[in-house]
Amino acid sequence: MARSSLPSRQMRALRQTALLIAILVLMLFAYKYARGMERIRASRAELTHIDEAVEETRQEREAIQQAAIDADSPAAVERVAKEELGWVRADDKVYIVVDESETAQDGGVTSARPTGPVAEPTPPPWQQWWALLVQDTDTP
Numbered sequence: 365m366a367r368s369s370l371p372s373r374q375m376r377a378l379r380q381t382a383l384l385i386a387i388l389v390l391m392l393f394a395y396k397y398a399r400g401m402e403r404i405r406a407s408r409a410e411l412t413h414i415d416e417a418v419e420e421t422r423q424e425r426e427a428i429q430q431a432a433i434d435a436d437s438p439a440a441v442e443r444v445a446k447e448e449l450g451w452v453r454a455d456d457k458v459y460i461v462v463d464e465s466e467t468a469q470d471g472g473v474t475s476a477r478p479t480g481p482v483a484e485p486t487p488p489p490w491q492q493w494w495a496l497l498v499q500d501t502d503t504p
Contacts (some may be wrong), residue, residue, distance in 0.1 A: 434440050445451040452458055487495075
């Protein structure tokens with residue numbers, strides 16, 4: 365009897381060892397699978413952010429291209445000259461809006477003269493260039 369039970373004990377120990385190894389292998393597989401899924405989720409989230417950034421950049425590029433196309437038109441040049449540079453055409457009527465609080469301080473009288481120092485009118489650019497080209501080179 366003792367002899368017949370020895371192989372069954374060895375078989376039982378062998379089965380337990382095999383089961384323990386199988387459980388460890390399955391746990392390792394589950395761990396690696398979970399890590400892989402976590403990386404996939406993180407990569408998908410990063411891809412979503414990158415796609416949003418690409419779309420935003422694409423929209424900015426289209427807006428810049430449209431602005432470049434619009435900037436070449438005469439209407440756009442005139443708009444920039446008037447709105448940003450304060451230029452007017454010779455035949456335009458210029459209206460100066462006077463603040464009511466300023467007129468109340470002056471007793472209702474407004475003067476047409478500016479209150480600060482008056483700057484000399486700047487010559488046209490062609491005259492400035494001409495002066496630079498024609499001036500004496502001897503003067504420092």
